[in-house]
Amino acid sequence: MQRRTKQKLIIDSTDLPVSEVYLRQIRKSGLKIVALSKWNNTALVRGNNIVKLEALAALPFVVSNKQVFASPDSIRPQQLRVKFQDRLMLLDSIATDYYGIARRQIEGFNGRQLHNHGFTGKGISIAVLDAGFMNVDRMPTFANVNILGTRNFVSGTDNDNDVFRHMDHGTKTLSTMAVNQPSVFVGTAPQAGYWLLRCEDFITETQAEEDFWAAGVEFADSVGADIISSSLGYHYFDDKRQNYSYIDLDGRTALISRTASMLARKGIVLVNSAGNDGMGTWKKISVPADAPDILTVGAIAPDSLNAAFSSIGPTTDGRVKPDVMAFGCPTSVVSGRGFIIQDTGTSFACPLVAGMVACLWQALPQKTALEIIDIVRSSANRKEHPDNVFGYGIPDFWKAYQSNRSSTEQ
Amino acid sequence: MKTIILSLLLFTAMASLSAQSSDGRLVAYPGGKTYMYRIAFRDKVGTTVLLLNPKSFSRNGRCSDEQNKNS
Numbered sequence: 001m002q003r004r005t006k007q008k009l010i011i012d013s014t015d016l017p018v019s020e021v022y023l024r025q026i027r028k029s030g031l032k033i034v035a036l037s038k039w040n041n042t043a044l045v046r047g048n049n050i051v052k053l054e055a056l057a058a059l060p061f062v063v064s065n066k067q068v069f070a071s072p073d074s075i076r077p078q079q080l081r082v083k084f085q086d087r088l089m090l091l092d093s094i095a096t097d098y099y100g101i102a103r104r105q106i107e108g109f110n111g112r113q114l115h116n117h118g119f120t121g122k123g124i125s126i127a128v129l130d131a132g133f134m135n136v137d138r139m140p141t142f143a144n145v146n147i148l149g150t151r152n153f154v155s156g157t158d159n160d161n162d163v164f165r166h167m168d169h170g171t172k173t174l175s176t177m178a179v180n181q182p183s184v185f186v187g188t189a190p191q192a193g194y195w196l197l198r199c200e201d202f203i204t205e206t207q208a209e210e211d212f213w214a215a216g217v218e219f220a221d222s223v224g225a226d227i228i229s230s231s232l233g234y235h236y237f238d239d240k241r242q243n244y245s246y247i248d249l250d251g252r253t254a255l256i257s258r259t260a261s262m263l264a265r266k267g268i269v270l271v272n273s274a275g276n277d278g279m280g281t282w283k284k285i286s287v288p289a290d291a292p293d294i295l296t297v298g299a300i301a302p303d304s305l306n307a308a309f310s311s312i313g314p315t316t317d318g319r320v321k322p323d324v325m326a327f328g329c330p331t332s333v334v335s336g337r338g339f340i341i342q343d344t345g346t347s348f349a350c351p352l353v354a355g356m357v358a359c360l361w362q363a364l365p366q367k368t369a370l371e372i373i374d375i376v377r378s379s380a381n382r383k384e385h386p387d388n389v390f391g392y393g394i395p396d397f398w399k400a401y402q403s404n405r406s407s408t409e410q
Numbered sequence: 411m412k413t414i415i416l417s418l419l420l421f422t423a424m425a426s427l428s429a430q431s432s433d434g435r436l437v438a439y440p441g442g443k444t445y446m447y448r449i450a451f452r453d454k455v456g457t458t459v460l461l462l463n464p465k466s467f468s469r470n471g472r473c474s475d476e477q478n479k480n481s
Contacts, residue, residue: 013454021456026449034446041454046446053447061452069446074436155446208446255448 003224007267007368014039014262022061031056034155037214039262040255044068044211046155069208070239084165085135085337100184101332101340104302105176105352108327111188113398114359121177121189121358127220128174128351129213129230131200132166134336136174141185141334145178146193151219153212156201163198168336169347170196173231175334176348177355185332185340188355195225205237210256213288217259221266226361228263229354231273231347233286233311249290250316260291264369269361270294271354273346274322275311285311285321295357295373296321298391299328299349306389310346313388322391323373324380326352356397363401375400 004011017038026033026045029052035044046069047053057065097103099112106112114120125148133150136142150163163170180190197220199212213232220228234256235244244254251257263270274296275286289296289311299307307329313321328349330342353376361372377383379400382393 016454016457019451019454019456022451041451043449043451044446045449046444048442048444050445053445056447056449061455062449063452064448064450066448067445068448069444071439071441071444073443074438077435077437206446207448211446211448 001224003226003267006365009265009267009368014041018043019061022059025059025061026056029055035153035208035211035215037211037218037255037259039218039259040214042211042214042255044155044208044215066207068211068242069204069206072204072238075203085168085335087337096183098182099186100181102176102179102185102187105327105331106186106188106356108394109188109352109356110396110398111356111359114356114363114401117363117401119359119363119401121192121355122362124189124227124358124362125193125195125223125225126177126189126227126229126354126358127195127197127216127223127225128170128177129197129199129216129220129228129232130167130170130173131202131232132168132198133163133170133174133196134166134168135164135338136171136196137164139334139338141175141179141181141338144180145174146191148193148195149223150196151198151216153197153199153215153219154201155208155212156203163196166198167202169200169231170198171336172333172343173229173347173351176331176351177229177358179334185334188352189358192355192358195220195223200232205234206239207234207237207242207255209234210254210259210287213256214259217263217268217270221263221268225268227354227357228268228270229351230270230288231345231350233273233275233289235275235277235282235284235286244287246284247316249284249287251288251291251319254287254290257288257291260288260294263291264293264373267369269357269369269372271350271357272296273350274298276309276345276347277311278307278309283312285313285315289321290315292319293370293373294323295353295376296323296391297328297346297350297353298322298325298389299344299346300325300390300394301329302327304394307344307346309344310349310389313391320386320388320391322346323377324353324391324395325349325393326395353395356395360397360400364404367404375404379403
C-alpha cells in the first residue's frame with residue numbers, strides 16, 4: 001500500500017481477491033486449490049481424478065479450464081532428490097579490492113560510485129523468484145544478509161515450506177546481489193532486504209509453473225516488494241503440446257507474461273533473465289521475458305560482446321528485447337556448498353541488474369517503477385541504436401543517477 | 411585359482427548389472443497420477459473485500475491445507 005501510494009498508483013479490480021464463493025464450490029468436489037492469481041482471476045486446481053477436473057468447465061462461473069500439468073507416470077528416484085550439499089566451505093580473502101572477486105561485476109555498470117555515495121540498496125526490498133536457495137540459512141557468507149522472509153509456491157512432489165533444502169540456483173542468483181563480505185565478495189545491493197520465493201519445480205517442466213510464479217509475484221506485491229529478480233523463463237514443456245511458438249511472444253499470451261506486464265503499473269520493477277537459447281534452435285527470449293515494461297537482461301562476456309547463448313529478441317509485436325545487458329559469461333557467484341565459482345547464464349546477469357536498480361531507486365526515491373525502467377534503458381551505452389541482440393546495451397547506473405538527480409532534488 | 415578368478419569376474423559382472431538396474435529403476439510419481447488445471451473465473455462475485463479497504467486483501471497466493479480443509 002505504501003509503495004502504491006508513493007507512486008500514486010490506483011488500486012483496481014485486479015487487486016480484489018478471487019471469489020471465495022467460487023473457490024468453495026471447487027473444493028466441495030474434493031479438489032485442491034494450490035495457487036491463486038487475483039490479477040488474472042484464476043485458480044490452479046490439483047487432483048487425481050481427471051473426470052472431475054474436466055467437469056469444472058461446465059460450472060457457470062468458469063470461463064476456461066486448461067490442463068497445465070500432468071505428472072509423468074514414473075520417474076527416476078534420483079530426480080526426487082536434490083543433490084544437497086551438507087559440507088560447507090568457508091570463504092577466504094582472495095583479493096585486495098573491496099568488492100573482491102565481484103569487482104568487475106559492479107564496475108561494469110559504473111555502480112561503485114553509487115555505493116560510494118551511500119546507495120547500497122538500503123530500504124529497498126527485492127523478491128527473488130527461483131528454484132531453491134540451498135544452504136542460505138546455514139552459510140556464514142549469508143549471515144549478514146537481510147532476509148525478510150521465505151515462501152514456497154510450488155505444489156510438486158513435496159509440499160514443505162523450506163526453500164533452503166532445494167536447488168542452489170537461487171543461492172547463486174541471490175549471492176550476486178546480497179553477499180556483503182568486503183575484500184572477498186560484495187554484491188550489487190548488499191544492504192537491500194530480500195524475500196526468497198520458490199516457484200520453479202525442477203522435476204517437471206509444465207505451464208503450472210507459470211501459476212506458481214504468478215502467485216509468487218502477487219505475494220511479493222502484497223508484502224511491499226519494490227523489485228522482483230526472476231531468473232526464470234519458459235518456452236518448451238514436458239508435454240510438447242504446451243510449447244510456445246514465436247507468435248506467442250507478445251507479452252499477452254502466456255499467463256506468466258500477462259502477469260509480468262502488470263507489475264510496473266502496480267509499482268514494481270521486474271528484472272527478468274532473457275534466456276539461454278541463443279545457441280539452440282529456439283534462439284529467442286522466453287516468457288515472461290517478452291513482457292513490456294520490465295527489464296529483460298541478456299548476458300555479455302568480459303570483452304563486452306554478447307554471450308553466444310544469450311537469447312535474442314524482438315517480441316512478436318516488434319518491441320526491442322533484451323532491454324539491457326550484464327556480465328553473465330561468466331558471473332562470480334556463491335554456490336550452495338559455499339564455493340565462489342564462475343557460472344554462466346542470463347540467470348546471473350539478471351540479479352546483477354536487479355541489485356543496481358535497488359541502489360538507483362534508493363537514490364531516486366520519487367521515481368515510479370515505469371520511470372526507473374526508462375531511466376535504466378536511457379543510461380545504457382546503445383540507447384541511440386538499440387537492437388535485438390544487445391537491447392539498449394549496458395546500463396551506466398552512475399550516469400542514470402546523475403542525469404536524474406537534479407529533478408529529484410528540486 | 412581359475413575358479414576364484416572366474417568367480418570374481420562373475421561377481422564383478424553381477425555387481426555391475428545390479429548397479430545398472432538400480433540406477434535405471436523407475437518409481438511411481440509420488441501421490442500417483444496427478445493433474446493440475448488452470449481455471450479462469452467469469453468475475454469476482456461475492457468478494458468480501460472492498461476497494462475502499464484494500465488492507466484486508468489476502469497476503470497469501472498459495473492456499474494452505476487448512477483453507478482447503480475448512481471449505
